[in-house]
Amino acid sequence: MIERIRVVLVDDHHVVRQGLRTYLESFPDLEVVGESSSGEEVLRHIEQWLPDVVVMDLLMPGGIDGVETIRRIRQVTTHTQIIALTSYTDDARVIAVLRAGAVGYVRKDAAPDVLLASIRAAAHGQSLFDPPVVGAVVQELSRPDVALSEREQEVLRQLALGHTNREIAEAMMVSPETVKTHVGNILAKLQLTHRTQAVIYALKCGLISLDDIEL
Amino acid sequence: MIERIRVVLVDDHHVVRQGLRTYLESFPDLEVVGESSSGEEVLRHIEQWLPDVVVMDLLMPGGIDGVETIRRIRQVTTHTQIIALTSYTDDARVIAVLRAGAVGYVRKDAAPDVLLASIRAAAHGQSLFDPPVVGAVVQELSRPDVALSEREQEVLRQLALGHTNREIAEAMMVSPETVKTHVGNILAKLQLTHRTQAVIYALKCGLISLDDIEL
DNA sequence: CGGTCTTTCCCCCACATGGGGGAAGAAAAA
DNA sequence: TTTTTCTTCCCCCATGTGGGGGAAAGACCG
Numbered sequence: 001m002i003e004r005i006r007v008v009l010v011d012d013h014h015v016v017r018q019g020l021r022t023y024l025e026s027f028p029d030l031e032v033v034g035e036s037s038s039g040e041e042v043l044r045h046i047e048q049w050l051p052d053v054v055v056m057d058l059l060m061p062g063g064i065d066g067v068e069t070i071r072r073i074r075q076v077t078t079h080t081q082i083i084a085l086t087s088y089t090d091d092a093r094v095i096a097v098l099r100a101g102a103v104g105y106v107r108k109d110a111a112p113d114v115l116l117a118s119i120r121a122a123a124h125g126q127s128l129f130d131p132p133v134v135g136a137v138v139q140e141l142s143r144p145d146v147a148l149s150e151r152e153q154e155v156l157r158q159l160a161l162g163h164t165n166r167e168i169a170e171a172m173m174v175s176p177e178t179v180k181t182h183v184g185n186i187l188a189k190l191q192l193t194h195r196t197q198a199v200i201y202a203l204k205c206g207l208i209s210l211d212d213i214e215l
Numbered sequence: 216m217i218e219r220i221r222v223v224l225v226d227d228h229h230v231v232r233q234g235l236r237t238y239l240e241s242f243p244d245l246e247v248v249g250e251s252s253s254g255e256e257v258l259r260h261i262e263q264w265l266p267d268v269v270v271m272d273l274l275m276p277g278g279i280d281g282v283e284t285i286r287r288i289r290q291v292t293t294h295t296q297i298i299a300l301t302s303y304t305d306d307a308r309v310i311a312v313l314r315a316g317a318v319g320y321v322r323k324d325a326a327p328d329v330l331l332a333s334i335r336a337a338a339h340g341q342s343l344f345d346p347p348v349v350g351a352v353v354q355e356l357s358r359p360d361v362a363l364s365e366r367e368q369e370v371l372r373q374l375a376l377g378h379t380n381r382e383i384a385e386a387m388m389v390s391p392e393t394v395k396t397h398v399g400n401i402l403a404k405l406q407l408t409h410r411t412q413a414v415i416y417a418l419k420c421g422l423i424s425l426d427d428i429e430l
Numbered sequence: 431c432g433g434t435c436t437t438t439c440c441c442c443c444a445c446a447t448g449g450g451g452g453a454a455g456a457a458a459a460a
Numbered sequence: 461t462t463t464t465t466c467t468t469c470c471c472c473c474a475t476g477t478g479g480g481g482g483a484a485a486g487a488c489c490g
Contacts, residue, residue: 013302013323015330019234026237037324087228087274108228109252115230149466162412164446177469184448192430193448194476196414197377200428203418213415215407364436379476392439399478408478409446 004028005123008049009035010042010056010069011085020055023112030119039069046073051080052123055115058086058097067100074101081122085115104128148189153207155182159195160202161213219243220338223264224250225257225271225284226300235270238327245334254284261288266295267338270330273301273312282315289316296337300330319343363404368422370397374410375417376428 007030011017014037021032034049036042040063042054054073058066070082083104084097094105104118114128121128148156158168165183169176183195192198202208222245226232229252236247249264251257257269269288273281285297298319299312309320319333329343336343363371373383380398384391398410407413417423 014325015300015321015323015327016231016234018327019231019236019238021234022238022241023234085230106230108230110229112230112233151467159411160415162407162409162415164409166446174467175469177471178467180447181467181469184450187448192377194377194379195447196374196411197430199411199414200375200377200425201430204425204428204430210415210419213419215405215412215416215419366437381476389437390439392441393437395477396437396439399480402478410477 004031005053005119006031006033006049006051007119008033008042008046008051008054010037010039010054011035012037012057012059016057024116024119027116030116039064039066039072042069043072043076046076046080050077053119054080054082055085055119056082058084067097070097070100070102081125083115083118083122148186152182152186152189155179156186156198156202157208159183159186160199160208162199162215219246220268220334221246221248221264221266222334223248223257223261223266223269225252225254225269226250227252227272227274231272239331239334242331254279254281254287257284258287258291261291261295265292268334269295269297270300270334271297273299282312285312285315285317296340298330298333298337363401367397367401367404370394371401371413371417372423374398374401375414375423377414377430 007024009017009020009024009032011020017035017037021035024030025032033051034042034045036045042056046054056066056069064072066084066086070084073080073082081104082102083106084102085106085108087108097105103122106115106118118128154172155168158171163171165176165179169179172179183198186198187193187195190198190201192201203210222239224232224235224239224247226235232250232252236250239245240247248266249257249260251260257271261269271281271284279287281299281301285299288295288297296319297317298321299317300321300323302323312320318337321330321333333343369387370383373386378386380391380394384394387394398413401413402408402410405413405416407416418425
């Protein structure tokens with residue numbers, strides 16, 4: 001008998017995890033050797049589980065996020081291959097995930113056998129991509145890489161909190177004039193005209209989460 | 216042998232659906248008699264499947280949303296009980312879902328046996344709520360119910376698209392003065408001070424989705 | 431029928447915002 | 461070393477925005 005592919009599931013949704021485990025274990029060549037609900041947890045057990053493939057949801061509230069988890073797993077072991085399983089086709093996220101060292105990116109609305117094929121491919125060192133994901137990658141690569149500076153990102157985060165220039169200035173301990181400059185530069189770099197659009201941009205590219213914003 | 220509980224799964228994520236089906240069917244008293252990826256689809260088949268319980272994800276891109284689907288299912292049949300299965304603890308959404316006629320609200324990060332217990336409870340006409348959900352309900356009931364008028368909601372949607380008052384006026388075929396009035400009333404009703412906060416509100420309460428917004 | 435709500439539009443005014451420019455020090459890159 | 465970038469702050473000014481008021485027409489409800 002051939003050795004089974006050792007799989008670890010990472011998802012903060014217990015229901016989803018249980019469902020995936022049951023589904024994957026219905027195939028004789030797969031073995032779910034562990035599951036965890038957070039990035040920290042999987043890092044603690046990774047050397048004990050020694051999985052061939054980690055299937056991980058990117059969205060995990062609290063603690064380190066999915067991308068960072070991928071990066072750290074890759075530092076610990078080169079054997080384990082990682083597949084991101086997520087709801088988003090967020091172009092920027094796809095790039096970030098692949099740069100972090102994942103070999104697969106499967107959307108949750110994909111057919112289950114796509115995940116299955118991705119796991120088997122990953123276990124053999126291959127990489128399988130869904131057409132929609134490929135499209136996202138291409139679209140992302142063709143987009144000019146606008147790099148906001150540290151300070152600009154901080155201002156953008158503050159913008160997304162619904163703060164005025166004055167409030168941002170107070171929060172960042174600088175003069176309102178400085179904030180104005182930053183906001184202007186942000187809008188110019190992102191080719192936007194209004195701060196509301198900047199807020200939407202910040203949310204879309206995951207610079208800040210809706211959950212982080214209190215009204 | 217007792218009759219098995221007829222379950223229908225609704226989720227736009229095929230992988231999640233498959234996982235849930237495999238999991239639920241591992242219990243002898245449950246039978247998954249159908250699954251679909253959209254609200255429209257489940258409505259087309261509901262009278263054919265005649266399920267005891269519908270387990271539905273609220274977030275379904277495109278077409279009618281989860282809440283509307285619940286409402287329509289309840290119009291078609293009074294027998295079928297509906298359980299919302301979602302990632303959000305969004306207070307407003309919980310209320311909306313229950314008002315629409317759902318008897319259960321299970322978060323995806325809940326233990327799988329919570330879903331199981333909810334399904335069994337729903338099949339017997341009971342209603343089972345998780346502590347976090349109950350908390351959300353109580354919190355929501357204690358909040359003043361701010362009702363935006365049709366026109367105000369439309370303006371708020373336009374706001375969330377990052378439009379200026381002038382642009383909104385043109386899109387809605389009214390004068391900028393009218394838009395100003397609406398924006399002012401919206402801010403007053405929601406007790407906000409800036410339009411950026413209104414955008415965040417619109418996104419948080421699901422009036423509009425990030426995916427609907429192009430920059 | 432009178433009251434409330436909605437929708438439309440107008441007035442005023444203070445302040446915030448966006449776009450243009452410049453300047454100076456620090457830090458990093460060429 | 462020179463150059464560039466980042467960060468800080470200032471000027472100006474046109475426009476957008478938020479808060480206050482009012483008014484008129486239609487709908488809906490008791």
